[in-house]
Amino acid sequence: MxxxxxxxxxxxxxxxxxxxxxxxxxxxxxxxxxxxxxxxxxxxxxxxxxxxxxxxxxxxxxxxxxxxxxxxxxxxxxxxxxxxxxxxxxxxxxxxxxxxxxxxxxxxxxxxxxxxxxxxxxxxxxxxxxxxxxxxxxxxxxxxxxxxxxAPKLEATRERRRRNQEPSPRPLCPSCFLQLPATGWCDNCGA
Structure with missing residues (x-):
């Protein structure tokens, strides 16, 4: 052919x-x-x-x-x-x-x-x-x-980028529920 x-x-x-x-x-x-x-x-x-x-x-x-x-x-x-x-x-x-x-x-x-x-x-x-x-x-x-x-594909890409740019919340102290500093040790209770 x-x-x-x-x-x-x-x-x-x-x-x-x-x-x-x-x-x-x-x-x-x-x-x-x-x-x-x-x-x-x-x-x-x-x-x-x-x-x-x-x-x-x-x-x-x-x-x-x-x-x-x-x-x-x-x-x-x-x-x-x-x-x-x-x-x-x-x-x-x-x-x-x-x-x-x-x-x-x-x-x-x-x-x-x-x-x-x-x-x-x-x-x-x-x-x-x-x-x-x-x-x-x-x-x-x-x-x-x-x-x-x-378009759905473009919107999904934008949403993914937005989520990736958002800083993740810093962990909380398990005792006093305050946000932990970068050291990871609570300034309030030392935990």
Missing amino acids: VRQRGYWRESDGSPVTAPKSWEIWAGHAYELLTTVARRYHAIITYGEVGEKVQAASGVRTSALLHNWIGPVLGKVVHEAHRRGDPPLTALVVHAGDGMVGVGYEEVLKVEGLPSIVDEMEREQHAAAARLRCYRHFGAEIPPDGGTPAL
Whole structure:
């Protein structure tokens, strides 16, 4: 079996140009992301988007995901802006760290906002944009109006870091229950 290279139609193996593939995938990505947006606090990874748009379109590629997902999602950013929809690409995060990544800059540019250099600031902006997506596309929102949320993987990493940075409480004296100094001997009772 000969392995295809480049971009091709699954049905007959005919070649498709990269730009045409991106255009086709962008339409499928838009539809996919509106579906994701209908579930409160739902997200999807870049890899999942890549596989789902290829499967739905019947157009495949041997190119690495990071070489083509940016142009596809860039088209989604511009289409969402044209339609007056919130930035659907805020729903797409890296599998490894749960972050939207630097490609999110296109959302800021299209919205006429300045670039956000600080990663956590960018993630907070994306979390707020995701909440706008959930509201706009009809997700079942809690009665309090919902809250912006970081991707679960990113939130878990932040929580782990927070716990690791907190100093552990110093032990207490078993007799008088005062916190022991660094020496480990109670200044009050000598225990």
